[in-house]
Amino acid sequence: MAKTIHIAAVSIPAFSHQASIIEFCKKLLHLHHHYHVTCIFPTIDAPVAATLKLLQSLPSTIDFKFLPPVNKQDLPQDVSPAVQIQLAVSQSMPSFRDTMRSLHSTTPHLTALIADPFANEALEIGKEFNLLSYIYFPPSAMTLSLFLHLPKLHEEVSCEYRDLTEPIQIPGCIPIQGQDLPEHFQDRSSLAYDLILKRCKRFSLADGFLVNSFLELEEGTVKALQEQNRGNRGENRGNRGKNRGNRDSPVFLVGPVIQTGPSSEPKGSESEYCVRWLENQIPKSVLYVSFGSGGTLSQEQMNELAFGLELSGQKFLWVVRAPSDSANAAYLGVGNEDPLKFLPSGFIERTKGQGLVIPSWAPQTQILSHSSIGGFLTHCGWNSVLESIVLGVPMITWPLFAEQRMNAVLLTDGVKVALRPKFDENGIVKREEIAVVVKGLMQGEEGNGIHHRIEVLKEAAADALKEDGSSTRALSQFGNQIENFLALK
Known part of the structure; x- marks a missing residue:
């Protein structure tokens, strides 16, 4: 021995x-x-x-x-x-x-x-x-x-x-x-x-x-x-x-x-409900939107993202966190405020048939592995990037802090498995830009090429882990x- x-x-x-x-x-x-x-x-x-x-x-x-x-x-x-x-x-x-x-x-x-x-x-x-x-x-x-x-x-x-x-x-x-x-x-x-x-x-x-x-x-x-x-x-x-x-x-x-072990959060009605909601969607039709375990948006950017998703007409599942002027405000802990109250007035009612909003947390790998998911709007944290690659999900890059801008460059300009929206001079991505990029990934010709390349990379990731x-x-x-x-x- x-x-x-x-x-x-x-x-x-x-x-x-x-x-x-x-x-x-x-x-x-x-x-x-x-x-x-x-x-x-x-x-x-x-x-x-x-x-x-x-x-x-x-x-x-x-x-x-x-x-x-x-x-x-x-x-x-x-x-x-x-x-x-x-x-x-x-x-x-x-x-x-x-x-x-x-x-x-x-x-x-x-x-x-x-x-x-x-x-x-x-x-x-x-x-x-x-x-x-x-x-x-x-x-x-x-x-x-x-x-x-x-x-x-x-x-x-x-x-x-x-x-x-x-x-x-x-x-x-x-x-x-x-x-x-x-x-x-x-x-x-x-x-x-x-x-x-x-x-x-x-x-x-x-x-x-x-x-x-x-x-x-x-x-x-x-x-x-x-x-x-x-x-x-x-x-x-x-x-x-x-x-x-x-x-x-x-x-x-x-x-x-x-992460391959049990979920880091207890199962609850919200996480179970979002998976059940995905079961009723068309394959590869839903954009998953999440900014990781620590990312936060300003109130202005949160509003623009909400209106952009609505304007795109695409199905979405959005994990919403309370806004903050600090992009990594939740990195050392999440506050107790209800994040849904910060959404634009009437947004949830208007998009009831189009999307699902989940407060604070959702079972990410379970969602990304679901057949209904066709894209991932991500903050480009490396854990999320690798999960998306392993599960073959094309990305929209939205870097917030740390080395995430570098990851976005690698994904968009290097291996070309993502689209990157343009920020304006004030550091805001406007709703019209969001709608264009979302539709481009989910329906456009450029999105089709990204879907093909991410499948190739998915196979390469699986091969790397073989015996x-x-x-x-x-x-x-x-x-x-x-x-x-x-x-x-």
């Missing part, structure tokens, strides 16, 4: 990241039966409720620990939730070190650490215990390439990235306008940018990167990353890098990793690197 290999994995206090690393750990253990994983979660105020539900269905080979909570009121209140999360993670590092010391003293001892990119201070602690240290990267390989390239880009560019007249060339990726870089890159004097830059410089501590993507989706990017890392890692790691297993493949595309698929092979190579490390100890 193979010796048990114990790995620690640390995430951040955000459900999308925690759900992704939990699903990755389940996938890892399905392939490597002698592994044992302890998931470690920093918290703000209290554990994420949706994560607690996911943890109820873990196999016995996955343990979890919540670090002592950071009080949200002790964090700066004038910064974005993403910055608050990073600061909370930093404050949690002393308790993380204590937890690692406790785990390392047990049998079997820890062998490796896997860290979220926004918790990569943990890599420094991993080195204190002589562990192999990896970054599990929930977003795309394109975003990883940007993060690895940022220190160089920072030195080469003196102005704000959004002011550049020429597109930015990220290694292995399609050119991208500066305004489409992640939101925290847009003000180089901000705390948010300073934190990102420091984290990107810390990436050199990683012995490898586990990326939630697949070869057929981002082949050019991963080849560029592998070539870049072959040239750089020896310089960064010094003599200690000599014991590091497979040096030729430090980037492992192990996706698509999407001999590219992602399964990458996960095996990751395991080989750990085994080689142990053999040399």
